[in-house]
Amino acid sequence: MVDILLSGTTQGLIWAILALGVYVSYRVLDIADLTCEGCITLGASVTALLLWKEVNPWLAVLIAFLAGCIAGGITGVLHTKMKIPPILAGILTMISLYSINIHIMSIATEKQGTANLSLLRIDNLYTDFSSSKLGELLNMGKTNAALLIGVIFCVGIIAILYWFFGTELGSSIRATGNNEKMCRAQGIDTDLTKIIGLALSNGLIAVSGALLSQYQGYSDVNMGVGSIVIGLASIIIGEAIFARTKRFAIMLIGIVVGSVIYRLVVSLVIFSGMPSTDLKVMTAVVVIVALCLTSFASKVRAKSAKGGKGNV
């Protein structure tokens, strides 16, 4: 049981990075970006390939981040410069990534059409850390190392996001998601801010994939299916818990907490005997119910605050 809670928390922290990435596109930019589904696999595949080639695992995560940024940037260019609707732009990148991810994994095995890559018995971030001097000093096994590394990544990414969205550039990205017309009137290149925002979002999602592949010991071309819904579920749970906060940093922490809660619930539900294949429909139902409740709640609020927010 303790094992289940521990692994649930660790996975929750890894998926939280994806949820933070989805937050950047879905909440900050107000774009439902489906690149996510291909991008988490991209992060996993790139990392798997690099670990096969015995690249330093930390460096592999960084390269996965950059690969994700490029994928997100492509979606951004498709949307802004080629005027493709954002949903379709994301789908186009996602579907291209399916082939690209297989190519990436095929490089490692030198066999065409490799759809998954095992990382068992290959050194990774977690084994590296637990066998390092610091790891030995803390007497950390692989599982504890994975938990600690998850915490370090989440804290670091929240700090970076908090800083970035407070800068001049970050503020203009937030404003773009809010009111594009106003942004252009204030001299903000909204094409550029959207591209940067989508690149950042997908970079984070790829980092999540990079850690996930190392944690579960493989990369699989289908591992991203439904990932955006998981990200949304985490965001919604987080927002429900910290419904009253206006502070950006608290909101981000809420998303991480939401992701961990989601993973723990999933672990317990599977532990109690539900077939894991039912997981996706369960997640979808959670998101649907949560979205209905939020719109219902805002209707109630609008009714009770009579004339409070008129136009004049």
Next chain:
Amino acid sequence: MSEPLTPMLSLKGIQKSFHRGTVNQKDVLKGIDLDLAPGDFVTIIGGNGAGKSTMLNAIAGVWKVDGGTISVDGVDVTATSEHKRAKYLGRVFQDPNMGTASNMQIDENLALAARRGKLRTLKWGLTSGERASYREQLKMLDLGLEDRMSTKVGLLSGGQRQALTLLMATLQRPKLLLLDEHTAALDPKTAAKVLSLTDQLIEENHLTALMVTHNMRDAIAHGNRLIMMHDGHIILDIAGEEKKKLTVEILLEKFSQTSGSEFVNDRALLG
């Protein structure tokens, strides 16, 4: 008599059609020529579909014009994109929701506006020094906003938002202020307050401004020059002493003389 100054705004032969080359083609601007001297405050009046807002959007660069050139203070901006042109322009829209980012705080909105025309870097987006100066400027609006700087703009009333948008448009002194019926969505009392604030900001900052309005009285009472548009042309251009003597009746008469039709618009008469 006066030495030739570079016009602050110069429009030459501006043409714009929508749905070009289809059966729905609509020619909205049919060759607009207009020069604004520095410090001109021009009110623009005309019926629905006369091309007033389209002219302002052409100047702002919302889309490219089909013909003609646009220069701001001697710089040809005809091919310049909207966000780059923003360097020279302050804009306030008819819809009070349009000019601000409603999910962001008052001070954050001001900080965005203060960086108009500047490169947005990784420097902190809102410093404490800035906040102090925004507090002083908000006090001038006399709406109590200086004590609510961390409030999200979405919680403000339409009038408060338009006042804030005006302040944002003039925070970085623009070469040209574009006001597109910015009081049309407000109740009369709020509209009057926003208009007097407009006068004050234009005078204090010595701005050149174009103000579209549906209201003839406002068009007469404000600014030093009035132009009337009809069917994609400027049909009247009145300035100086002649403008000061204008009345609604004279305007209506002039309109029917030059356009050959009645000014059928209750909103303009009564508004």
